[in-house]
Amino acid sequence: MALHQRAVLLFLLVILMLSGTALGPRSAHAATQAGTCQSFNVPVTLDNILSTPVTIYGELCNPAGGPSHTVQLLVPGGTYGHIYWNFPYQPQNYSYVQALTAAGYSTFNIDRIGTGRSSHPPIGLLTVSMGTNAYVVHQVVHALRNGNIGNHSFNRVLLVGHSLGSVTCWIEAGTYHDVDGVIITGLLHHLNATTLAGVVATLYPATLDQRFAYQLLNVNYAGYLTTEPGTRGKDFYYVPGTDPNVLQIDEATKETATPGEFASFAIPIADGISLQIDVPVLVAVGQKDALFCGLAATDCTSAATIQRAEAPFYSPKAQLQVAAIPEAGHDINLHKTAPLWLATARAWTSQHFAP
Template sequence: MKTSNGRKLSHAALSLTVLGALLGAAPDSHALGTQGACQDNHIPVALAPGLPADQEVFARLCLPPGQTPATVQLLIHGITYSHLHWDFPDPTGHTQRYSYVSAALDAGFATLAMDRIGSGKSSHPPGATVSIDSNAYVVHQVVQALRAGQVAGPSGAVGFQKVVLVGHSYGSFTSWYEASDYRDVDGVILSGVSHTIQLTSPLRVLVPLYPAALDPAFFGQGYDLTYMTTQPGTRYGAFYAPGQADPAVVALDERTKGTVTDTEFSPFAVILARPLDIRVPVLLVNGAEDRIFCGPTLSGTVCSSAEALIAAEKPRLGAQVPCVEAFVLPGAGHDLNTILDAQQWFAVAQSWMTRRIGAGADQTPGCGP
């Protein structure tokens, strides 16, 4: 496993980093997670059982101050995003308002924000090999590495007793599969997803996409034509609308966009239809106005209320799911981390983590009062 040194950064230094991003430079990879210390990792993985571990996943482990917690939140981003989605800079106020990582560290949890296989700083194998199944198998290997103490922290390798998957959008799809197939996690937070989509959802996501090899941001980086990205100027309409977002955040999102492969996206209907078997506590979080995953019901949409979201989703998660809770963020669209109200759902997630999972080794994950 390869590592590079992370460092704690002051708010002044963070401001300089954000300024550099706004001027066109890439954000400093160590400029985030200021409440604790972070370490970058390149974790060897295989794309499927029986294949060699000849690929790498980039993942940043952040630890809160003091004793290392027993619980780590494994953060899994959606399509055309990267690990940055979980620790996004505030280009206007230079705060931590868009950082899920910071909220988790403040609550006493460790985080591992990874680039899914094929995304960001992770390996980019032939696009045809990057699918929902390879995504889930890669995450399974990362979970095992976290439990085995094979991921580097700022002061050396760190192991964790409890691992919780935290997904957004396609990262939630990946969490569905990983938790169902491998049953090696202690809880699952599913954001920006449901099984009840709007009829226009596939087009809403598909229309803005074009080959990444044609985009100036990816020229000469070896992406084959099955790797796609969003066309310039389309991210607000595709992922934010009608949520309230700082235009400077959307602009920075445009400049740090990532990719998705055709084989990840094309089986959209099959992914939704696949039976699940999740056997750990689940938290569901959606924006009330998500134009992709807030599909219609007889009385409104699945995002009309927390109760509506639970009623629609719990039967789809498997007969042995022990407990399901939900939160619907008013006024929010599909993206939740990079809107002005992001702190509301961050707080709900950390409260759920504290009640259901716990940061210490002395609390057993469960569904009690």
């Protein structure tokens, strides 16, 4: 589909969707329970001026012994939801949630605004940007600390992000200074502009995608974007290192993102916000991540080369550590080498924070 056709479709869809909104319930309550996990709808606002009410959906998973003192708040990337962190296929290999709860840590795994079971505010009325996401996550951090989620007050909160979710973590930690540590995945400070343009070219209106065609509140997807069918392997994976079943499930469970998120995604890469982070930081990327690695971007051949490239963008207080995951592309959780990454995450977390 030509770019001008997409623009026209987006404009028409925005006009059509002005008649509806999908705001969730205002109380933070346990909706379902499965094993050690509970689902919550957390009331937040999109801003501190209009105080537009929305809800964030999240799943609180605790170790078998009960809630830990430290909780990891998991923020998914663009066109992904909470399933990215708790993948249903071979969870022993691909589930970050399972790996970290087995190590004794609680996790709170969210859908961003406009994805999954979180509120889908009308794009024509509201702009959901990276700053919006950071402000929402800031409220969730306080809810976790104050015992408003699961009736347990967590002493320590770690932010864990992927890609666009990692940008959210940069902004939140660098602006509000209310977390104890940050794990950044799928994000470096040098973009491969050519590859990024290729990913952007695969985006189209979510209302045209079969994945969202039968949603009860389909009108509230108007203005939202997702990836065209069959493009996620090229966009987010090193295909030789990927199980085909993972790609199939990824396509079936893909989510959305907003034009505002994509428009504001690159700004924090250049504005120095990561220098304001004053808590320990782990950066992990796949060595085959075409969005950030290569001659036009960062030398990802080793952790040492990535460390040299990234160190100028973090303060000494960040105590920056870097992990380079072999045979993995952008989605390091979902490649065959994911167990190496999950072991790295466990080791770094236990090095800095007891459960």
